[in-house]
Amino acid sequence: MDIGGILVVLEVIKAEELVKYYGDTLALNNVSFSVYRGEVFGFLGPNGAGKTTTVKILTTLIRPNRGSAYVLGFDVLSEGNEVRKRIGMVQQQLSFDHFLSVEENIEMYGILRGVPKRERKGKVEELLDEFGLVDVRKKHPLELSIGQRRRIQVAREFIHNPEVLFLDEPTIGLDPYARRKTLELIKDKVMGGLTVFFTTHLLEEAEYLCDRVALIKRGRIVLLDRVKELKEQFSKRGELVEVIINGADKAYYNNLQKLPSVIAVFTPQDLGDEPVSLCVRNAEDVLSEILDLVTRDGKRLKIFNIKEITLEDIFIQITTKSNSNSV
Amino acid sequence: MISVFRLVNRDMKMMLTRGNLGLQLISPLMYIFVVGFIYSSIIEEVEINGGKEISYTAFLASGIIVMQIMFSSMSAGVMFWADRRYGMFEQILTCPFERFEYILSKILSAMFQGIISGLVVLIISSPILVGEGLEISVLGTLYVIFGFVFGAFFFGALTLTISVLVKSNETFNMLIGVMFMPFIAFSTIFYPISQAPSLLKIIAYINPLTYASDILRTGLFGLGTEKLLYKMFLLFGESLIMFYIAVIGYKKHVEI
Numbered sequence: 098m099d100i101g102g103i104l105v106v107l108e109v110i111k112a113e114e115l116v117k118y119y120g121d122t123l124a125l126n127n128v129s130f131s132v133y134r135g136e137v138f139g140f141l142g143p144n145g146a147g148k149t150t151t152v153k154i155l156t157t158l159i160r161p162n163r164g165s166a167y168v169l170g171f172d173v174l175s176e177g178n179e180v181r182k183r184i185g186m187v188q189q190q191l192s193f194d195h196f197l198s199v200e201e202n203i204e205m206y207g208i209l210r211g212v213p214k215r216e217r218k219g220k221v222e223e224l225l226d227e228f229g230l231v232d233v234r235k236k237h238p239l240e241l242s243i244g245q246r247r248r249i250q251v252a253r254e255f256i257h258n259p260e261v262l263f264l265d266e267p268t269i270g271l272d273p274y275a276r277r278k279t280l281e282l283i284k285d286k287v288m289g290g291l292t293v294f295f296t297t298h299l300l301e302e303a304e305y306l307c308d309r310v311a312l313i314k315r316g317r318i319v320l321l322d323r324v325k326e327l328k329e330q331f332s333k334r335g336e337l338v339e340v341i342i343n344g345a346d347k348a349y350y351n352n353l354q355k356l357p358s359v360i361a362v363f364t365p366q367d368l369g370d371e372p373v374s375l376c377v378r379n380a381e382d383v384l385s386e387i388l389d390l391v392t393r394d395g396k397r398l399k400i401f402n403i404k405e406i407t408l409e410d411i412f413i414q415i416t417t418k419s420n421s422n423s424v
Numbered sequence: 425m426i427s428v429f430r431l432v433n434r435d436m437k438m439m440l441t442r443g444n445l446g447l448q449l450i451s452p453l454m455y456i457f458v459v460g461f462i463y464s465s466i467i468e469e470v471e472i473n474g475g476k477e478i479s480y481t482a483f484l485a486s487g488i489i490v491m492q493i494m495f496s497s498m499s500a501g502v503m504f505w506a507d508r509r510y511g512m513f514e515q516i517l518t519c520p521f522e523r524f525e526y527i528l529s530k531i532l533s534a535m536f537q538g539i540i541s542g543l544v545v546l547i548i549s550s551p552i553l554v555g556e557g558l559e560i561s562v563l564g565t566l567y568v569i570f571g572f573v574f575g576a577f578f579f580g581a582l583t584l585t586i587s588v589l590v591k592s593n594e595t596f597n598m599l600i601g602v603m604f605m606p607f608i609a610f611s612t613i614f615y616p617i618s619q620a621p622s623l624l625k626i627i628a629y630i631n632p633l634t635y636a637s638d639i640l641r642t643g644l645f646g647l648g649t650e651k652l653l654y655k656m657f658l659l660f661g662e663s664l665i666m667f668y669i670a671v672i673g674y675k676k677h678v679e680i
Contacts, residue, residue: 156518186518192511
């Protein structure tokens with residue numbers, strides 16, 4: 098878009114028909130999407146779906162076999178350095194300079210990023226404070242918890258004020274408290290208008306942080322929309338209920354699909370004490386149908402919950418095989 | 425190119441600590457001040473560079489300086505493996521650097537480290553060298569610098585090549601340990617080439633360590649400019665070839 102001679106790039110990331118092979122294995126199969134300025138874009142998928150491969154292409158770490166990608170209007174293949182100047186990247190693997198203290202780590206990253214000395218000192222102080230690292234500033238990363246090390250990794254990415262931040266499963270290996278803390282810190286920083294490309298397989302994280310999400314499965318994008326619209330769209334298909342029937346095995350649950358009000362049954366891989374999710378046309382109707390069935394079979398309905406549909410439910414519906422009547 | 429020096433700055437902070445430097449000095453000082461003095465009672469004088477005779481202690485000291493440069497330059501591979509182990513390799517490649525700059529920075533860092541620790545050994549062993557006719561001249565200093573720089577450059581590139589070819593840090597350490605012994609044995613670090621059997625001579629003549637130590641001795645003791653340009657040319661050429669191999673090896677074998 099050209100406004101009065103100023104070029105405004107609304108499309109911050111653009112991927113066009115990306116294809117990537119590792120040997121004979123097809124990791125990305127014609128992946129295309131766009132990410133717009135100021136949005137948090139979630140790239141979701143199970144392990145091995147192609148999330149990290151996509152991030153590596155966009156951050157210029159690897160080249161695709163086919164297709165093209167642009168970050169802030171720069172071609173990742175031919176203008177890699179221009180891309181790298183403007184991005185930040187929190188990779189899955191913990192990374193730090195083990196021989197430097199926390200504050201030295203952040204400062205060294207500023208040196209690598211070419212941040213001038215006069216700005217660097219102040220920025221380091223600011224980040225130590227914002228990310229709760231002041232008390233451990235003189236310690237070495239190996240003396241810290243995984244959560245604290247992850248905070249160093251996230252904090253240093255803000256030292257050069259990136260325009261786009263790539264987060265590749267940044268909360269992996271963290272306990273729930275540290276995970277929430279990390280996400281909160283990221284969310285605070287995102288408020289300033291930063292564009293974020295966020296990969297995760299933890300759906301509650303995506304729901305907490307993202308404006309739009311794409312779901313990738315075996316190297317293909319199978320779904321792409323705003324989180325709110327996705328939930329509405331899936332709610333229209335029916336309601337979601339969770340049930341536990343005492344004494345029921347997988348086969349018994351799968352048979353529930355024969356009930357007239359049931360659209361699909363999603364049984365967890367390891368049943369245990371886990372509830373089974375049912376996508377149903379009407380929750381009240383299905384309750385009476387299940388009660389009739391279990392009474393006839395001499396079993397007992399232990400739990401019947403009507404659930405608000407979450408991103409995780411959508412994810413499970415799309416990524417797992419369901420016993421389905423008409424989804 | 426300025427970006428290369430940002431990377432070098434980081435490497436220097438990692439490797440060039442007082443502790444590291446101190447530990448690195450133990451072995452060369454033992455060679456010069458213990459082994460050298462003991463052997464000098466068996467080998468009195470050694471002829472170098474076509475005529476001049478110096479004590480074995482001085483001969484060994486000048487060789488050990490080059491050996492020290494070689495060992496310190498090994499840090500190129502060590503730093504590369506540390507970056508991979510602690511996740512900084514990929515992280516750095518998402519910063520505004522070309523991959524070529526990353527490789528060059530590792531070799532330059534190793535080179536600086538080699539030069540610094542070589543200089544420290546040179547200064548410490550200077551009382552021995554002065555007593556044996558150390559000649560300080562502009563040309564001699566240039567020869568010394570040349571030997572230091574390209575000796576360190578060659579071995580920095582060599583260890584980086586090995587580090588990109590092997591799949592684990594353990595294999596790297598083992599290979600380095602095994603590889604450097606022949607370099608030392610088939611060189612003029614411990615004995616003059618004229619004393620060696622003919623087969624050893626042939627191997628020694630393609631060994632960059634031979635040239636680095638010969639050039640250094642010429643620079644220090646001011647004799648034997650015979651074939652010096654040829655030796656300098658070979659050391660320079662071998663360093664460039666090794667750098668090229670490191671770049672190719674990196675491109676071919678380092679997958680992220």
